[in-house]
Amino acid sequence: MKDINLKINGKSYRLSTNEDMRLIDVLRDELGLLGSKEGCGEGECGACTILMEGRTVNACMVMAFQTDEKEIITIEGLSNGEQLHPIQQAFIEIGAVQCGFCTPGMILSAKAILDKDTNPTREMIRQGISGNLCRCTGYAKIVDAIELAGKLLRNGGNNCEA
Amino acid sequence: MKKKGVGIGSTFYGTGYGNGFPDVSRAKAVLKEDGKVAVHVGATEVGQGSKTIMSQMAAEVMSIPLNDIIFICEDTKNMPDSGTAAASRQTYNTGNAIKLACEDLRKKVIENAFKELKLNSSVGLTLKNGEIYLKTLPSKNISLKELALCLLKNKELPLIGEGSFTAQTIEMDEETGQGAPYWPYTFNVYGVIVEVDTETGLIDIIKAVCAQDVGKAINPEMIEGQMDGGFAMGLGYSIYEDLGLKEGKMKNKNFTNYLIPTALDVPELEKFIIEDPESTGPFGAKGIGEPVMLGVAPAVLNAIYDAVGVRITQVPVTPDRLLRALKEERRE
Incomplete structure (x- = not known):
């Protein structure tokens, strides 16, 4: 012990x-x-x-x-009570979740990418999530969602309409 | 040397159990005391989005906001059987059952509304945006919420609509090959440009497009998600994923050697949704779950043939398989 x-x-x-x-x-x-x-x-x-x-x-x-x-x-640890983290909000908004099994890990990899740079290229995003396998989405919507999350973070909120 | 090639793969696919096998979906739509509608259906959500699109269908028939649909599935105690989430059948088959159940409930709602409104008959009564009203005199109206309260008071709740849909298929005659084994069919085509490295046997997908017939797109965003996912799975099947079966045993049973495409392996897929409503489908929709992965391997293998002139007949086209095929080709 x-x-x-x-x-x-x-x-x-x-x-x-x-x-x-x-x-x-x-x-x-x-x-x-x-x-x-x-x-x-x-x-x-x-x-x-x-x-x-x-x-x-x-x-x-x-x-x-x-x-x-x-x-x-x-x-x-990502959401603040009922208030979702911008990455979570973006995943929902874009439809980046299918079966959901890879999603928690995927979102934390996304956080690591965006903590370094809130305006990453798609290639940087793909690199950053290359250790997270997904069987459903083909990754495209996940990459889209991380791009959107970066935008939300740059605007300082999680309002997808803004 | 790196060589480029173009390939297309086109498929048509019969959805549902097919071949005369009873393919039945059932659903129940229940008016709740707060005017919301609960849809009870035994359709399993596995991430394909059935809960979303089926709620959309129910909301459309009942003409109420999506948030007023309570979708209840995956608890066999509380719902009729709607068959398996397999054979790309839930959108078409169970979608139809939900549409029928909601239409039945809608009819019952209107019948009850005419009694509450003290009219001569239900003729000319319609349900729109959560209100039941007389088209010729719209001031004669009652909201779904008010009606639900009245029915609750009269102990006439729950009000239940039921729907059952059986797909029409006819077993094929083994002798003549005649019959109508599937309905409906879904069509698609994939196009890819590949770059083949003749030194290493590695295949790079440079560009990929998919055009998918969907009947009618109930939720275009989710259809795109299915297309992306089917493409990635088809790509793995074409060039990466090898169980390495030998005498019934799997050699590659870990992700270190059974290679699923990563985000770096899957190129951006250009997607085209083709709408050609299916007359027997719910709002014209058809299933696409399996079809979206079928055309990928033929397209990739055709592109390899176009690039290096070698016709490969086994998937996945791993580097060693491709190099061996190129060597044999040179020998001949």
Whole structure:
């Protein structure tokens, strides 16, 4: 057992974890944060993508003990109560969600792209989400949505009509 | 050397179970006490958008805002069976059942309205924008919400409309090949330009277009999403995805070697929605779920043939398969 301190979506947690526990297990099984999905479990599909210290990681490839004193953002940390994050709003607006399994990871990869640059090229967007597999959408609407999200962020809100 | 080639792939596809097999969809439309309409239907939403387009259809028939439709699916206790979300059949088959159920409810709403309005008959009464009114004297009117309240008071709720749709198909005669195994058919065509690297065997898709017959587009944005998705899946099938089956065992069972196209592998697809309303379809609509992926592989393989003169007959066209085929071609 190892005790860890970590900050998830701005909230501090102190947890006792097994050595063989992965971050995805902590999130889903210990804390009930079911937004992050486990797809392949071997770091290939990106469904469990979360932000750790501002960078995208696959939560299935990070051991729980490695997250000690780390700051983590999951899909649950994006909206502000009922107010959706501009990226979430843009995904809905464009129709970038089909079955939805890749969506939480995809949105966090989008956040990592837009945190660096709110006006990325389509190529930069494609590069940034290339670690997130999607079987339904063909990615086109996802790229469109991230472009729109960038525009919303530049305008400082999530009003798609503006 | 890099060589360019152009290819097209055109398909037609019969949607539904087909071949005389009973293909039945059922639906129920229920007027609620707040004037909203609940649609109960056993049509599974798997991300294709059935909830959205079927709510749109119900809202259209009932002439109420989309937000006033309560769509209830995927709980077999509360709904009639509408068959599987398979065979590209939900838009056409279950769409028709929902349309029939809502038309039945609409009729019942009008019959009840004429009693509430104390008219001689229901002739000339219509339902539009949530109001039931007499066309010849619009001041004779009652809103759906008011009517629902009246019916609630008289203990006449819930008011239920029912619909059942069975597709018309006839089993093919094995001897003569005659019959009408499917209805309706959906048509499409893909066009691609590829660049083949004859040194590495790698194939690059430079440009791709798709024209998809949809009957009538209920939700164009979602149709585009289906086209993009079908294209990506078809592309994987054409040049990437190989299970590596050997004596019944899969060699490539991880995403490290079973390659699904990533955002970097899928080029932008130029999309054309072709509308030619199907007379038996709900508002003219047809299913496109499977058809959108069918034409991709033929188009890509034709383009490879155009580029390097080699006719490949096995998918996926992996680099080693293509290089082997080029080598054999040179030998002959």
